[in-house]
Amino acid sequence: MGKKQKGKASVLFECPPLITAAASVVGKKEGEGPLGRYFDQIEADSMLGKKTWEEAESELQTRAARLALAKSGLSREEIRYYFGGDLLAQLIATSFGAVNLEFPLFGIYGACSTMGEAMGLGAMVVEGGFADHIMAAASSHFASAEKQFRFPLEYGNQRPYSATWTVTGCGTVVISKGRENGAQENAGQENRAMAKITGVTTGKIVDMDQKDSMNMGAAMAMAALDTILANFRDLGVDETWYDRIITGDLGQIGRRLLVDYLLQAGHDIRKRHLDCGIEIYDSEAQDTHAGGSGCGCSASVLCGSILPKLKSGEWKRVLFLPTGALLSTVSFNEGKSIPGIAHGVILETPKGAR
Amino acid sequence: MGKKQKGKASVLFECPPLITAAASVVGKKEGEGPLGRYFDQIEADSMLGKKTWEEAESELQTRAARLALAKSGLSREEIRYYFGGDLLAQLIATSFGAVNLEFPLFGIYGACSTMGEAMGLGAMVVEGGFADHIMAAASSHFASAEKQFRFPLEYGNQRPYSATWTVTGCGTVVISKGRENGAQENAGQENRAMAKITGVTTGKIVDMDQKDSMNMGAAMAMAALDTILANFRDLGVDETWYDRIITGDLGQIGRRLLVDYLLQAGHDIRKRHLDCGIEIYDSEAQDTHAGGSGCGCSASVLCGSILPKLKSGEWKRVLFLPTGALLSTVSFNEGKSIPGIAHGVILETPKGAR
Numbered sequence: 001m002g003k004k005q006k007g008k009a010s011v012l013f014e015c016p017p018l019i020t021a022a023a024s025v026v027g028k029k030e031g032e033g034p035l036g037r038y039f040d041q042i043e044a045d046s047m048l049g050k051k052t053w054e055e056a057e058s059e060l061q062t063r064a065a066r067l068a069l070a071k072s073g074l075s076r077e078e079i080r081y082y083f084g085g086d087l088l089a090q091l092i093a094t095s096f097g098a099v100n101l102e103f104p105l106f107g108i109y110g111a112c113s114t115m116g117e118a119m120g121l122g123a124m125v126v127e128g129g130f131a132d133h134i135m136a137a138a139s140s141h142f143a144s145a146e147k148q149f150r151f152p153l154e155y156g157n158q159r160p161y162s163a164t165w166t167v168t169g170c171g172t173v174v175i176s177k178g179r180e181n182g183a184q185e186n187a188g189q190e191n192r193a194m195a196k197i198t199g200v201t202t203g204k205i206v207d208m209d210q211k212d213s214m215n216m217g218a219a220m221a222m223a224a225l226d227t228i229l230a231n232f233r234d235l236g237v238d239e240t241w242y243d244r245i246i247t248g249d250l251g252q253i254g255r256r257l258l259v260d261y262l263l264q265a266g267h268d269i270r271k272r273h274l275d276c277g278i279e280i281y282d283s284e285a286q287d288t289h290a291g292g293s294g295c296g297c298s299a300s301v302l303c304g305s306i307l308p309k310l311k312s313g314e315w316k317r318v319l320f321l322p323t324g325a326l327l328s329t330v331s332f333n334e335g336k337s338i339p340g341i342a343h344g345v346i347l348e349t350p351k352g353a354r
Numbered sequence: 355m356g357k358k359q360k361g362k363a364s365v366l367f368e369c370p371p372l373i374t375a376a377a378s379v380v381g382k383k384e385g386e387g388p389l390g391r392y393f394d395q396i397e398a399d400s401m402l403g404k405k406t407w408e409e410a411e412s413e414l415q416t417r418a419a420r421l422a423l424a425k426s427g428l429s430r431e432e433i434r435y436y437f438g439g440d441l442l443a444q445l446i447a448t449s450f451g452a453v454n455l456e457f458p459l460f461g462i463y464g465a466c467s468t469m470g471e472a473m474g475l476g477a478m479v480v481e482g483g484f485a486d487h488i489m490a491a492a493s494s495h496f497a498s499a500e501k502q503f504r505f506p507l508e509y510g511n512q513r514p515y516s517a518t519w520t521v522t523g524c525g526t527v528v529i530s531k532g533r534e535n536g537a538q539e540n541a542g543q544e545n546r547a548m549a550k551i552t553g554v555t556t557g558k559i560v561d562m563d564q565k566d567s568m569n570m571g572a573a574m575a576m577a578a579l580d581t582i583l584a585n586f587r588d589l590g591v592d593e594t595w596y597d598r599i600i601t602g603d604l605g606q607i608g609r610r611l612l613v614d615y616l617l618q619a620g621h622d623i624r625k626r627h628l629d630c631g632i633e634i635y636d637s638e639a640q641d642t643h644a645g646g647s648g649c650g651c652s653a654s655v656l657c658g659s660i661l662p663k664l665k666s667g668e669w670k671r672v673l674f675l676p677t678g679a680l681l682s683t684v685s686f687n688e689g690k691s692i693p694g695i696a697h698g699v700i701l702e703t704p705k706g707a708r
Contacts, residue, residue, distance in 0.1 A: 004482075330446065339450070
């Protein structure tokens with residue numbers, strides 16, 4: 001086993017890659033939520049000036065990439081690869097969003113865990129020496145997701161309280177080569193960075209035979225549990241190693257399940273757990289029921305509100321764990337369950353947590 | 355720019371990862387084609403004993419993974435990650451195919467370029483020291499693809515001559531850590547390997563405003579051209595550096611376009627070009643029109659017929675270039691074009707080509 005490899009599913013980087021820029025572009029509803037003031041751009045027009053919802057979602061990716069690029073101070077040519085994904089079949093938001101950027105592209109699919117997968121792979125590719133700078137991004141759009149997975153908006157379907165509301169938003173980070181031990185090179189970059197990526201725990205498919213597409217939190221909770229326990233086991237740590245464990249979009253029901261499962265396993269994460277889906281909306285005032293969801297949920301909350309707290313040193317170490325429910329209308333209508341997956345990324349303050 | 359990075363989109367490995375095992379599982383029609391005798395398993399039952407086509411495709415992935423594992427002599431626990439993808443929305447063939455394998459999973463989407471993307475990322479992760487062994491796989495199934503992208507099979511739609519036939523098949527490789535310069539470690543493994551992965555050229559989205567979903571070859575030809583020229587430019591080589599340049603599934607029309615484009619750019623690849631989609635069927639006798647397609651096409655041809663020729667030394671160096679047409683019924687029906695992407699992987703005989 002290589003020296004960067006820990007246990008069955010985790011890696012710790014010898015030269016942790018840096019998140020050198022981050023951008024979040026969200027919709028009006030997200031802008032009106034409790035985290036509204038943290039997002040870079042709030043789009044009042046849910047169509048973003050385009051003709052279809054899918055084009056609007058692509059535009060979210062394009063705008064977030066342009067903004068992240070501008071913040072990074074890098075030229076387009078310096079970004080070697082784009083690791084991107086979305087919820088739509090054939091990743092059309094990513095394909096059409098990335099076409100004008102002309103980055104070599106790795107299309108990624110992990111449902112709402114996509115940002116964790118993109119950052120994990122991107123960080124490995126940077127630390128492995130294959131790129132000096134990459135971009136990782138994930139987007140979702142309420143209307144394109146409803147169209148693909150649920151009912152026509154015009155139908156005005158009633159949503160149960162276990163349902164989540166797909167976030168309209170995109171979060172994009174630039175991941176850059178970190179500073180090698182003792183080296184002066186990249187020292188300035190490290191000081192300006194938002195966070196270091198010190199490790200990754202890659203999730204596996206967990207199928208709990210959950211068949212309620214209006215309760216995705218339950219489908220994902222066991223996948224989150226599986227990856228958290230793998231992380232603890234692989235690294236020989238427990239919940240106290242982290243200032244926060246931040247899941248993607250479990251929502252109220254998924255959160256309760258995860259907390260209970262972990263208590264049974266001897267881990268009390270209640271004081272240090274946050275869920276991006278719960279944070280992004282005021283569920284009562286905004287009528288979002290169990291919380292927000294979609295790849296864009298954890299990605300935009302990461303960029304808007306998590307990374308700044310790592311940059312400032314308010315949090316020293318965070319386990320960022322986007323959670324995905326692999327809902328397909330085809331397999332679902334054929335009577336199959338909704339499997340889940342969760343990908344963990346360990347983020348630390350650039351001010352030196354260890 | 356790191357020393358492994360070449361030009362804008364390519365990498366050359368200092369310690370090339372090895373393909374230590376490969377398995378191909380295909381359908382009856384593929385077994386009856388010109389390459390039939392090269393495939394490991396030919397499934398007479400297109401349902402593979404399952405109830406739906408999607409489950410049948412998942413079963414292709416499960417069987418190919420089990421076979422590749424058996425051939426590699428490794429235990430399931432020694433495979434650190436599974437890089438897999440398919441054509442179906444939300445990668446259901448991969449998710450359900452991988453669930454019983456319990457590998458940490460990176461879901462990949464690049465349409466029919468998926469095998470190139472999975473192998474490129476997998477090789478980087480291995481060479482970067484993050485895994486000693488990974489699995490890369492891609493599958494497609496004629497009936498699940500027709501159902502998703504075209505017409506119900508029962509409708510008996512007429513297919514134009516430019517259309518391709520989606521391959522029922524899965525190809526799976528095990529990629530293992532290579533031998534470091536001069537080291538004795540892994541020497542035996544290198545002798546037994548099927549090929550070395552010496553480099554990767556990652557494609558970008560190329561949109562030629564092609565809007566005919568029954569002529570995917572035309573949508574992909576320019577993407578193939580773009581990645582081939584990037585590969586030549588990045589590495590300072592030309593077509594003569596390769597014994598074969600093998601595209602994924604351009605078919606007859608796409609091949610003609612690619613050859614013409616390259617001739618205009620001053621490169622004559624006619625004598626060294628193969629296309630997996632053209633090779634896999636006898637288009638006249640098997641009524642497959644322009645050729646085979648689908649992620650499983652290039653993946654199964656790679657495992658069945660390309661890797662053995664590298665292992666024997668008949669070919670010293672091959673540019674393997676799966677090509678993808680990012681067809682989405684949603685964006686297509688909204689009047690959008692079909693963009694293409696092609697991911698290149700440089701394969702060399704393990705007997706030492708350089």
